[in-house]
Amino acid sequence: MIPRTLLKEFQRILGRENVFHEKTDLLTYSYDAAVLEPVLPGLVLRPTTCEALSSAIRLCNENNLSMTVRGAGTNLSGGTVPAEDGVVLLTNALNRIIEINEEDMYGVVEPGVVTARFAGAVEAKGLFYPPDPGSQAVSTLGGNVAENAGGLRGLKYGVTLDYVMGLQFFDVNGELVKTGSRTVKCATGYNLTGLMVGSEGTLGVIGEIILKLIPLPQHRRSMMAIFDEVSRASEAVSGIIAQRIIPATLEFMDNFTIRTVEDYSHVGLPIDAAALLLIEMDGYPAQVEEDAEKVESLCQQMGATDIRVAKDAKERDNIWEARRMALSALAKLKPTVVLEDATVPRSKIPEMVQALQKISREFDLTIGTFGHAGDGNLHPTILTDRRNREEWKRVEAAIKAIFDKALALGGTLSGEHGIGLAKSRFLEKETGRNTVLYSRRIKKALDPKNILNPGKVIGG
Numbered sequence: 001m002i003p004r005t006l007l008k009e010f011q012r013i014l015g016r017e018n019v020f021h022e023k024t025d026l027l028t029y030s031y032d033a034a035v036l037e038p039v040l041p042g043l044v045l046r047p048t049t050c051e052a053l054s055s056a057i058r059l060c061n062e063n064n065l066s067m068t069v070r071g072a073g074t075n076l077s078g079g080t081v082p083a084e085d086g087v088v089l090l091t092n093a094l095n096r097i098i099e100i101n102e103e104d105m106y107g108v109v110e111p112g113v114v115t116a117r118f119a120g121a122v123e124a125k126g127l128f129y130p131p132d133p134g135s136q137a138v139s140t141l142g143g144n145v146a147e148n149a150g151g152l153r154g155l156k157y158g159v160t161l162d163y164v165m166g167l168q169f170f171d172v173n174g175e176l177v178k179t180g181s182r183t184v185k186c187a188t189g190y191n192l193t194g195l196m197v198g199s200e201g202t203l204g205v206i207g208e209i210i211l212k213l214i215p216l217p218q219h220r221r222s223m224m225a226i227f228d229e230v231s232r233a234s235e236a237v238s239g240i241i242a243q244r245i246i247p248a249t250l251e252f253m254d255n256f257t258i259r260t261v262e263d264y265s266h267v268g269l270p271i272d273a274a275a276l277l278l279i280e281m282d283g284y285p286a287q288v289e290e291d292a293e294k295v296e297s298l299c300q301q302m303g304a305t306d307i308r309v310a311k312d313a314k315e316r317d318n319i320w321e322a323r324r325m326a327l328s329a330l331a332k333l334k335p336t337v338v339l340e341d342a343t344v345p346r347s348k349i350p351e352m353v354q355a356l357q358k359i360s361r362e363f364d365l366t367i368g369t370f371g372h373a374g375d376g377n378l379h380p381t382i383l384t385d386r387r388n389r390e391e392w393k394r395v396e397a398a399i400k401a402i403f404d405k406a407l408a409l410g411g412t413l414s415g416e417h418g419i420g421l422a423k424s425r426f427l428e429k430e431t432g433r434n435t436v437l438y439s440r441r442i443k444k445a446l447d448p449k450n451i452l453n454p455g456k457v458i459g460g
């Protein structure tokens with residue numbers, strides 16, 4: 001319970017309209033897109049300027065209130081489930097695109113800017129911001145940076161980290177810290193940008209982001225390769241990469257996901273296919289066409305039964321719209337949807353796909369698999385009902401089996417969704433004890449009272 005005098009102080013700093021403490025408000029911010037029990041915060045604050053954000057952080061710290069920053073709350077690892085009676089700091093009013101610099105090719109934004117809005121504004125100037133999480137229509141750039149989000153174009157263009165040139169963030173005392181710069185190169189001081197990207201709100205609160213932009217590709221070619229055996233599709237993924245061709249996007253969908261998406265969106269997906277690869281090449285027209293031909297013939301050699309090349313922008317958009325709908329379509333089928341993002345070296349994709357099929361049979365669970373196969377990042381999605389305790393036990397066992405397999409193949413627990421609360425107990429399995437202890441020492445030094453998004457990533 002927040003004392004009345006403190007509530008008034010927050011209202012004075014932020015304006016009454018930006019301080020929420022009614023039960024319905026608290027409920028709204030008690031959960032996110034991960035499958036975890038909701039936790040009621042004590043207060044929700046919506047700073048409208050970075051100065052107000054800094055003052056709010058300072059006041060929280062002085063009063064030992066834990067703080068959970070929230071962008072759009074779309075993370076899938078429990079990163080925005082608040083601490084009980086803690087404070088939720090909303091960034092949705094910090095949504096200004098401060099600058100798009102065409103000459104030096106960078107953008108400067110506040111953390112609450114929605115990813116797709118920024119990408120659209122940049123594209124209108126003939127520039128390109130590639131990271132495109134499936135949630136880009138609602139996710140925020142602050143959330144993307146704090147999760148080191150990936151997306152469909154990760155294979156060729158990398159993830160959010162590859163585009164963060166600099167940050168301004170607030171430490172736990174509300175003091176401004178600057179890292180990086182507007183220059184292409186910057187070797188000044190510790191690489192605090194690297195520390196902050198993917199820190200999930202546990203080390204500081206991001207207030208301003210400088211993002212690298214690149215020239216917009218001149219040409220694109222999208223295609224759908226259809227397979228009647230899952231193993232052939234997954235082998236084609238490794239086959240394409242082995243030929244040293246790097247498509248912008250190389251996505252996989254299994255039959256269950258294809259049927260579910262088609263049922264939901266009616267875009268004309270081949271519902272009898274065992275699996276699909278959705279592939280896009282971009283760049284200079286001649287190179288794109290040459291690579292597209294090579295990929296097409298490779299897929300044929302690998303046993304594709306049909307290849308549909310998008311004839312125009314509408315057909316291309318249909319393909320990608322269908323892919324972006326995968327999670328929403330699957331989520332309609334059952335009350336609980338657990339989406340994992342264990343990632344393996346891409347040559348191991350065929351083995352991982354096989355293992356997922358085995359896990360689905362072994363634990364008698366419905367698992368739809370889709371995802372960024374080209375960068376080894378599949379999203380096995382378990383459809384279940386958490387209220388069914390017996391089934392839920394099997395779900396937990398299956399999740400553990402997925403992680404064990406990914407690690408055994410030299411992979412990682414999370415390609416892009418972060419660790420949050422949901423996976424912190426598995427962290428040591430991948431990194432070893434010393435890494436967890438080292439990370440905890442960093443956390444303790446920067447946040448001695450453990451009030452910045454406590455419990456996330458490193459547990460405790």
Ligand SMILES: Cc1cc2nc3c(=O)[nH]c(=O)nc-3n(C[C@H](O)[C@H](O)[C@H](O)COP(=O)(O)OP(=O)(O)OC[C@H]3O[C@@H](n4cnc5c(N)ncnc54)[C@H](O)[C@@H]3O)c2cc1C
Binds near residue numbers: 139147
């Ligand atoms: C349908 C769907 C599709 C998705 N597809 C993808 C995908 O393709 N790739 C991918 O990587 N992810 C994907 N995600 C997951 C999610 O969208 C990403 O993790 C995204 O980066 C979260 O952004 P957000 O604004 O919702 O952040 P939130 O969920 O609000 O926050 C995420 C984390 O960042 C912290 N945070 C937020 N803002 C700040 C800040 N200003 N300072 C410090 N910490 C902050 C929060 O405390 C939290 O720990 C998907 C999710 C859904 C629901």
